[in-house]
Amino acid sequence: MADKSQVCSVWVGSETGILKGVSLSKKQAFNFCEMSCLSRDQEVCVLGWGDEHETEVLVGSVNGTVKTFSTEKGIFTETRQCGESTQGRFTGIAVTDSALITCVETGLLRVWKEGSTDTVEINAGTNVCRMRQNPSQRNQVATGGKENGLKVWDLERPETPIFTSKNVRNDWLDLRVPEWVRDMSFIPDSDKIVTCTGHHQVRVYDPASPQRRPVLEAHFGEYPLTALSLPANQDSVVVGNTHGELAILDLRKGLVRGCLKGLAGGVRGLQCHPSLPLVATCGLDRFLRVHSLEDRSLQHKVHTNTLSFSYTLSTPEAITGDVEEVKEEGGEVDEVWDTMEMINDQAKKRATDEEEAVVTGVEKTTKKRKVVK
Amino acid sequence: IMIEKTEPEHVDAPAEFSFPPTFSVSEIKNKQRRHLMFMKLKQEKRKQKVAMKKKKKKERDALGDKAPPKEVPKTIENQRVYDETTVNPEDEEVAFDEGTDEFSAYFNRLTNPKVLITTSDRPRGRTVRFCNQLATVIPDAHVYYRRGLALKKVIPQCIARGFTYLMVINEDRKVPNGMVLCHLPDGPTAHFKVSSVRLRKEMKRRGKDPTEHSPEVILNNFTTRLGHSMGRLFAALFPHDPQFVGRQVATFHNQRDFIFFRFHRYIFKNEQRVGIQELGPRFTLKLRSLQKGTFDSKFGEYEWVLKRHENDVCRRRFNL
Numbered sequence: 001m002a003d004k005s006q007v008c009s010v011w012v013g014s015e016t017g018i019l020k021g022v023s024l025s026k027k028q029a030f031n032f033c034e035m036s037c038l039s040r041d042q043e044v045c046v047l048g049w050g051d052e053h054e055t056e057v058l059v060g061s062v063n064g065t066v067k068t069f070s071t072e073k074g075i076f077t078e079t080r081q082c083g084e085s086t087q088g089r090f091t092g093i094a095v096t097d098s099a100l101i102t103c104v105e106t107g108l109l110r111v112w113k114e115g116s117t118d119t120v121e122i123n124a125g126t127n128v129c130r131m132r133q134n135p136s137q138r139n140q141v142a143t144g145g146k147e148n149g150l151k152v153w154d155l156e157r158p159e160t161p162i163f164t165s166k167n168v169r170n171d172w173l174d175l176r177v178p179e180w181v182r183d184m185s186f187i188p189d190s191d192k193i194v195t196c197t198g199h200h201q202v203r204v205y206d207p208a209s210p211q212r213r214p215v216l217e218a219h220f221g222e223y224p225l226t227a228l229s230l231p232a233n234q235d236s237v238v239v240g241n242t243h244g245e246l247a248i249l250d251l252r253k254g255l256v257r258g259c260l261k262g263l264a265g266g267v268r269g270l271q272c273h274p275s276l277p278l279v280a281t282c283g284l285d286r287f288l289r290v291h292s293l294e295d296r297s298l299q300h301k302v303h304t305n306t307l308s309f310s311y312t313l314s315t316p317e318a319i320t321g322d323v324e325e326v327k328e329e330g331g332e333v334d335e336v337w338d339t340m341e342m343i344n345d346q347a348k349k350r351a352t353d354e355e356e357a358v359v360t361g362v363e364k365t366t367k368k369r370k371v372v373k
Numbered sequence: 374i375m376i377e378k379t380e381p382e383h384v385d386a387p388a389e390f391s392f393p394p395t396f397s398v399s400e401i402k403n404k405q406r407r408h409l410m411f412m413k414l415k416q417e418k419r420k421q422k423v424a425m426k427k428k429k430k431k432e433r434d435a436l437g438d439k440a441p442p443k444e445v446p447k448t449i450e451n452q453r454v455y456d457e458t459t460v461n462p463e464d465e466e467v468a469f470d471e472g473t474d475e476f477s478a479y480f481n482r483l484t485n486p487k488v489l490i491t492t493s494d495r496p497r498g499r500t501v502r503f504c505n506q507l508a509t510v511i512p513d514a515h516v517y518y519r520r521g522l523a524l525k526k527v528i529p530q531c532i533a534r535g536f537t538y539l540m541v542i543n544e545d546r547k548v549p550n551g552m553v554l555c556h557l558p559d560g561p562t563a564h565f566k567v568s569s570v571r572l573r574k575e576m577k578r579r580g581k582d583p584t585e586h587s588p589e590v591i592l593n594n595f596t597t598r599l600g601h602s603m604g605r606l607f608a609a610l611f612p613h614d615p616q617f618v619g620r621q622v623a624t625f626h627n628q629r630d631f632i633f634f635r636f637h638r639y640i641f642k643n644e645q646r647v648g649i650q651e652l653g654p655r656f657t658l659k660l661r662s663l664q665k666g667t668f669d670s671k672f673g674e675y676e677w678v679l680k681r682h683e684n685d686v687c688r689r690r691f692n693l
Binding site: 031040223284 | 473672676678
């Protein structure tokens with residue numbers, strides 16, 4: 001179990017409550033579930049990293065429990081009850097130093113401190129669709145939902161949000177434009193927040209500027225945008241909608257740079273790799289796909305049996321290791337033979353991969369030797 | 374004498390008349406002469422083909438018992454690209470998924486199907502007759518006139534009256550061409566393209582009208598995960614009763630992503646032979662989209678959408 005979980009580079013949560021780890025090098029999904037107690041109310045709503053080093057995955061389910069899964073050990077280490085199912089589904093989960101932040105659909109944002117049972121509570125309005133944490137300033141979170149605009153909260157001052165957005169001006173018929181924030185993300189190195197809406201708009205807000213209305217608005221498609229992610233390089237954003245259309249939009253002018261093909265079902269989770277130009281998507285068509293952002297081609301496609309109802313997360317080191325393996329022909333074998341030449345930083349991951357390669361590649365070495373060399 | 378040619382499209386075999394080295398039938402400008410040349414070319418090819426066949430048959434007869442087995446011709450179904458979503462019968466995850474999805478109530482015998490059949494607004498005669506015939510085929514089906522009502526408003530009313538399925542036949546130019554099949558409590562909505570509709574009076578050698586008995590259901594070739602969901606969708610239209618009364622059977626046969634619907638009456642003449650009589654309408658369906666939740670084309674989430682240009686890339690890959 002432990003070795004399986006260490007190989008996995010992408011984590012996906014499913015509708016039946018199973019946490020799946022996907023290893024892109026092996027093109028396989030491994031199931032990690034707790035004591036085979038599957039039920040629909042264990043359906044995974046949110047996934048989040050438990051710590052900075054990405055060794056723990058937090059899994060939030062419909063029935064209000066948050067489970068901690070350790071990637072090194074390969075088992076669920078902890079379960080805590082954070083609210084009941086009557087309060088709505090989890091819409092966001094995050095961790096600051098020793099505190100767990102959860103947000104549910106009814107708008108109740110809670111900070112659960114380690115050790116003590118009292119929580120700091122913030123009411124973020126009704127119908128919250130998503131809550132996200134600012135990766136650079138860990139005590140700031142943003143929430144947004146249906147008819148509930150974007151609000152940025154500072155957890156140290158829980159009474160009022162530090163930024164409330166204002167809706168766009170009335171349209172050309174002088175009717176109020178409906179608002180439905182589905183997903184948002186903090187743009188690194190600046191204060192700005194980009195959101196995608198259920199009315200196929202992508203908006204950028206700047207709390208530093210005096211205007212509370214969006215700084216930039218862009219449209220894509222005709223269907224609700226469900227997920228959003230920022231790639232490593234600045235100025236672009238990847239969005240997905242309910243029809244399975246993925247697009248890369250440019251944030252400088254708000255134009256569509258290109259579409260990623262292949263998805264047949266609604267996009268539920270979208271995550272860009274922090275350094276490489278890759279994006280992983282999971283959706284209702286039961287496939288996990290990894291696309292490259294430069295040439296918009298499909299790099300990996302893995303079948304996960306159940307509907308992926310939640311977010312994918314990826315570990316950076318493992319993805320680099322896997323991507324390099326795939327690019328080389330007969331990667332496992334090459335590593336065994338080329339360990340002397342490999343001087344780079346991924347020495348640690350190479351070591352673990354090496355062990356695997358030795359075990360699995362022994363039978364193949366004799367055959368592959370002729371092919372590779 | 375074999376003359377070597379370097380042209381791609383060319384007669385390559387010993388010809389009765391010789392050609393200059395670089396020659397192609399398409400280079401003759403005169404249409405009549407070109408036509409004659411082409412005909413000669415084709416006759417040559419046909420002769421060679423017949424000769425090859427004869428030779429092979431002779432060899433085969435000569436070998437007798439030791440002849441290699443006859444090669445199976447390649448068809449698109451044979452060459453189908455292996456689909457990774459093909460369901461393994463022992464898969465626990467899929468079994469669990471199916472045990473708890475929206476159809477589980479039906480498959481656990483908790484509910485009986487009740488179908489509401491309607492059309493798009495102002496249907497013409499053919500569609501009306503089609504709906505009536507469908508209502509005889511599906512037990513406990515009721516046909517209602519649409520009256521221009523919005524489907525989103527119809528659905529809560531149906532749920533209140535205990536319907537389990539909503540079937541809307543869409544009509545275009547006096548002919549049914551689409552179907553929306555919505556499983557009611559909160560189930561998936563499938564949108565199909567309907568083609569090749571044959572009503573009862575257009576069918577040759579048909580039997581008498583179907584009776585009130587519940588038909589048996591046959592679902593053929595729904596192998597992938599999506600196919601499984603579709604199979605369950607169709608199966609839940611009919612009452613789940615293993616004791617078959619009345620020798621009627623409704624078949625949903627999937628081939629190359631087209632679902633063929635046929636309705637027959639059968640009779641077993643003896644252990645090995647069955648006689649069948651086709652009654653009832655026949656039509657073909659092609660799945661265009663499967664949406665989670667009841668009908669909501671604008672804001673609903675789609676589990677699968679047919680994207681024609683992506684599917685056209687490989688002729689041997691199918692989804693159902």
